[in-house]
Amino acid sequence: MKPIIEIKSLNKTYKDGFSALSNISLDIFPSEVLALLGPNGAGKTTLISMICSLTTISAGSIIVGGFDITKNPLEARRLIGLVPQELTINMFELVWDSLNFSRGIFGLPSNDKYLNHLLDTLSLADKKTQPLMNLSGGMKRRVMIAKALAHEPKILFLDEPTAGVDVELRRDMWQQIKTLKESGVTIILTTHYIEEAEEMASRIGVINKGKIVVVEDKNTLIKKLGKKQMIFDLTQDLKKLPDSLGNFNLKIEGSKLIYNYNSKSEDTAISTLIDGLKKEKIEYKDIQSKKSSLEEIFVELVHQS
Ligand SMILES: Nc1ncnc2c1ncn2[C@@H]1O[C@H](COP(=O)(O)OP(=O)(O)OP(=O)(O)O)[C@@H](O)[C@H]1O
Numbered sequence: 001m002k003p004i005i006e007i008k009s010l011n012k013t014y015k016d017g018f019s020a021l022s023n024i025s026l027d028i029f030p031s032e033v034l035a036l037l038g039p040n041g042a043g044k045t046t047l048i049s050m051i052c053s054l055t056t057i058s059a060g061s062i063i064v065g066g067f068d069i070t071k072n073p074l075e076a077r078r079l080i081g082l083v084p085q086e087l088t089i090n091m092f093e094l095v096w097d098s099l100n101f102s103r104g105i106f107g108l109p110s111n112d113k114y115l116n117h118l119l120d121t122l123s124l125a126d127k128k129t130q131p132l133m134n135l136s137g138g139m140k141r142r143v144m145i146a147k148a149l150a151h152e153p154k155i156l157f158l159d160e161p162t163a164g165v166d167v168e169l170r171r172d173m174w175q176q177i178k179t180l181k182e183s184g185v186t187i188i189l190t191t192h193y194i195e196e197a198e199e200m201a202s203r204i205g206v207i208n209k210g211k212i213v214v215v216e217d218k219n220t221l222i223k224k225l226g227k228k229q230m231i232f233d234l235t236q237d238l239k240k241l242p243d244s245l246g247n248f249n250l251k252i253e254g255s256k257l258i259y260n261y262n263s264k265s266e267d268t269a270i271s272t273l274i275d276g277l278k279k280e281k282i283e284y285k286d287i288q289s290k291k292s293s294l295e296e297i298f299v300e301l302v303h304q305s
Pocket residue numbers: 014015016018020038039040041042043044045046047085
């Protein structure tokens with residue numbers, strides 16, 4: 001499949017000499033949901049701003065829907081809807097006018113049917129004639145999404161779409177974003193809620209200190225980098241690990257003894273560990289096993305890079 005966005009050897013050095021992104025190459029494919037994860041200051045918003053022609057490119061190239069963004073910025077930008085990280089709205093404007101305006105700037109004729117459908121999809125139909133200041137924070141975020149979609153873009157960037165949104169509403173928004181994906185829109189989102197990426201993304205990209213650490217299909221990433229844990233629920237607190245168990249990757253947390261192991265290695269050494277516990281007369285009442293979550297994988301990736 002041909003990518004809808006092609007990023008090659010991209011670099012960004014800000015005017016003050018700070019290098020925010022270095023050597024980023026990434027293809028994004030039609031109708032995928034790509035989640036970009038990374039700590040504060042990693043360069044996620046910088047990357048999005050460059051793709052949307054809001055920040056200049058220092059080196060490298062970006063092609064959107066076949067248009068090189070430095071040669072054909074308007075054609076490329078028309079294909080993109082952006083919900084920026086910071087809310088930028090005119091509080092006195094009515095919801096409906098705000099959407100109409102966003103459509104108008106791209107030179108499209110008005111289309112009430114489409115805009116009404118958009119308001120329905122984002123559960124905002126009853127707020128149509130309200131000024132934005134009358135809306136709650138979560139509703140304002142949804143208006144930002146509607147505005148970004150007003151010109152019927154093929155690609156939607158959501159830079160932390162659910163920051164400050166309550167749990168229930170966040171789930172609603174996930175549903176709405178899934179509906180958009182099903183309608184064929186390519187979605188690139190950034191988030192600090194790993195659960196959000198886990199729920200929505202088909203692919204995960206991790207950025208740290210201006211570099212891409214990994215880009216991988218979500219399930220493959222979890223399978224490849226996931227570790228397993230075996231948790232022994234001890235009958236008594238353990239103060240110190242006996243020397244004979246020193247070779248195992250064990251951690252004591254009060255009355256829990258946690259064994260981290262790689263489930264794909266030939267020998268997980270579980271039976272040797274169980275024998276060892278028996279020899280040391282360490283008794284347990286329960287054993288649980290757990291797979292590492294995307295969150296744990298993410299934290300490890302960022303620490304290693
Ligand atoms: N205009 C600018 N001039 C100089 N440095 C900048 C500018 N804009 C951003 N930076 C720096 O570039 C780095 C990346 O910032 P960016 O906003 O892309 O991070 P981010 O990954 O989006 O972080 P967050 O998760 O906090 O939103 C930061 O160190 C930031 O201070």
